[in-house]
Amino acid sequence: MSTATRSNPWGRLALYLVLGLFCIYYLTPLYVMLINSFKPLGEITSGGMVALPQDWTSEPWQKAWSEAQVGVEATGLRPYFINSFLMVIPAVAITTILGALNGYVLTKWSFRGSTLIFGFILFGCFIPFQVVLIPMARTLGLLGLAGSVPGLVFVHVVYGISFSTLYFRNYYTSFPTELVRAAQIDGAGFFTIFWRIMLPSSGPIAVVCVIWLFTNIWNDFLFGASFSDFDSQPMTVALNNLVQSSTGVKEYNVHFAGAIIAALPTLLVYVVAGRFFVRGLMSGSVKG
Amino acid sequence: MPSSLHNPGKSIRGGVQDFLPRLVLSPTIALTLVFTYGFILFTTYLSFSNSGMLPSYDLVGWANYTRLFKLRAWSIATTNLLIFGVLYIGICAVLGLLLAILLDQRIRAEGFIRTVYLYPMALSFIVTGVAWKWILDPGIGLEAVMHDWGFTSFQFRWIKDRDMAIYTIVIAAVWQTSGFVMATFLAGLRGIDREMLHAAEVDGASTFALYRRIVIPQLRPAFLSAFVVLAHMAIKSYDLVIALTNGGPGISTEMPATFMYSYTFTRNQMGVGAASAEIMLLTIVAIIVPYLWSELRGNKQ
Known part of the structure; x- marks a missing residue:
């Protein structure tokens, strides 16, 4: 279908030009954040937002990381960055393991009604979280988890399981059941089969699932804003507080440095394992 | 796991094996039941109540x-x-x-x-x-x-x-x-x-x-x-x-x-x-x- 455009060199040129312009469009905000995070404030306020810094400085980064006033004290974003990691690592690990086990049961040990149960779990992927905010706030209070990082881990696990179950279930569906049956006849039990046969071949889907969960939980704002206290806020909430705070001069350069710090972990994952990220994105959203 | 030599052991294990898959799935089912479906019901109830700052259980019909x-x-x-x-x-x-x-x-x-x-x-x-x-x-x-x-x-x-x-x-x-x-x-x-x-x-x-x-x-x-x-x-x-x-x-x-x-x-x-x-x-x-x-x-x- 591309012969018409391929035979015409001017058409090709125009094509690359348009694609290049769109690259600029997508990269501009990142460029703006990056260059302005290395400028003194004065260079930004004088209308030079797209110009390169005349006076390169790393001070905005230092300020964003360890000095800016975010909560009660001027701690910078560092404690919140750590909070996000403390939240995201256990949440991703628990959710992925549960999803793998669920997917294994739902495909290789299916029983009467297990398809129905899958549909029942899957519904959790679609609900708007506003509909669970009020009871969750009460429940976390009752469990003594309100305003804490473990509370956030709990919430993310609860609402992440439906996705991890979906991923593993769809992946294991195409895994040969005969292998499982053969192992069973050889006397291997439920967990032995999972451990020795299923898990070793789950690499790709585990990567997809981990990346998808990591990106989503790291980027979450709603749960973080609803269920955390000053000292348990995740990075996204802290960044928003930093930018929205109305006291004093607006330090745009510090805001941009902070935004890049908040974006860095997920961007890094995307650059290193973009292929898996896209796969997760497509199957997480497309498959029903 | 070595294959069992005597039958009774095997049949018992068979029983556990039947039960295990459901046991493994049960935490997820329980969590979904409470935190998705239960919470939706709770919010639905609240939407018909006169809850203000805190949840209240007095129903007010379609007023909200x-x-x-x-x-x-x-x-x-x-x-x-x-x-x-x-x-x-x-x-x-x-x-x-x-x-x-x-x-x-x-x-x-x-x-x-x-x-x-x-x-x-x-x-x-x-x-x-x-x-x-x-x-x-x-x-x-x-x-x-x-x-x-x-x-x-x-x-x-x-x-x-x-x-x-x-x-x-x-x-x-x-x-x-x-x-x-x-x-x-x-x-x-x-x-x-x-x-x-x-x-x-x-x-x-x-x-x-x-x-x-x-x-x-x-x-x-x-x-x-x-x-x-x-x-x-x-x-x-x-x-x-x-x-x-x-x-x-x-x-x-x-x-x-x-x-x-x-x-x-x-x-x-x-x-x-x-x-x-x-x-x-x-x-x-x-x-x-x-x-x-x-x-x-x-x-x-």
Whole structure:
């Protein structure tokens, strides 16, 4: 279908030009954040937002990381960055393991009604979280988890399981059941089969699932804003507080440095394992 | 595990083995039952109660819903959702389709370009909001830059304008997700029957006709799934509004999700907040259920 455009060199040129312009469009905000995070404030306020810094400085980064006033004290974003990691690592690990086990049961040990149960779990992927905010706030209070990082881990696990179950279930569906049956006849039990046969071949889907969960939980704002206290806020909430705070001069350069710090972990994952990220994105959203 | 020598042991293990799968699945079932279904029921109950700052169990019938639909803030929120949803989905679809078709022309460095188009999807909406908030800010952003370049009459202050601010949310949201729509369409394009295209090409069909008659109709499933995802994101959009405009100026960029949050947690009208959450849920169900239904039926055929 591309012969018409391929035979015409001017058409090709125009094509690359348009694609290049769109690259600029997508990269501009990142460029703006990056260059302005290395400028003194004065260079930004004088209308030079797209110009390169005349006076390169790393001070905005230092300020964003360890000095800016975010909560009660001027701690910078560092404690919140750590909070996000403390939240995201256990949440991703628990959710992925549960999803793998669920997917294994739902495909290789299916029983009467297990398809129905899958549909029942899957519904959790679609609900708007506003509909669970009020009871969750009460429940976390009752469990003594309100305003804490473990509370956030709990919430993310609860609402992440439906996705991890979906991923593993769809992946294991195409895994040969005969292998499982053969192992069973050889006397291997439920967990032995999972451990020795299923898990070793789950690499790709585990990567997809981990990346998808990591990106989503790291980027979450709603749960973080609803269920955390000053000292348990995740990075996204802290960044928003930093930018929205109305006291004093607006330090745009510090805001941009902070935004890049908040974006860095997920961007890094995307650059290193973009292929898996896209796969997760497509199957997480497309498959029903 | 060695195979057991005597039968009784084996039969006992068989029993445990029958029981184990259900046991392993049970925590998830319990969590889903309580935290998804139970919580939805609880919120539904609250939406019919006179809950204020705290949940209350006194039922008041449909009062919260009638009140909700009389509130100016809610009608602004739903109108905004409509404007935002239509533009966001429409622009993303057109842009995504265009980029996918352009990228499907045996482009060199396709992988690199795809990576560039899709990276905003890895960012938090808060980061996107911060970036666009200052880019669109007349004091330091686009307007200031144009003035600095000598175009002193250039004006772009939508973000400060009650009537136009909602469109700035469209701008930022399209920037973030159009790459994802592109990827969906590109995957669809790669699945198209090349034989048929070749035959049509031999018959002398123009490139335009080829796309209009053969390619685009075959992208229907890709379009449908992109539509469902985008509609879902539009209804739930919260972070981006908070970071970009915080609902302002005034309440001009209020959306259902921000409305629900502020009525429930800052204005202490939990009953109304719960009612608005129910409306959001019903809207999503109205979109998702027919979609899933048609998907599942399609799989059976």
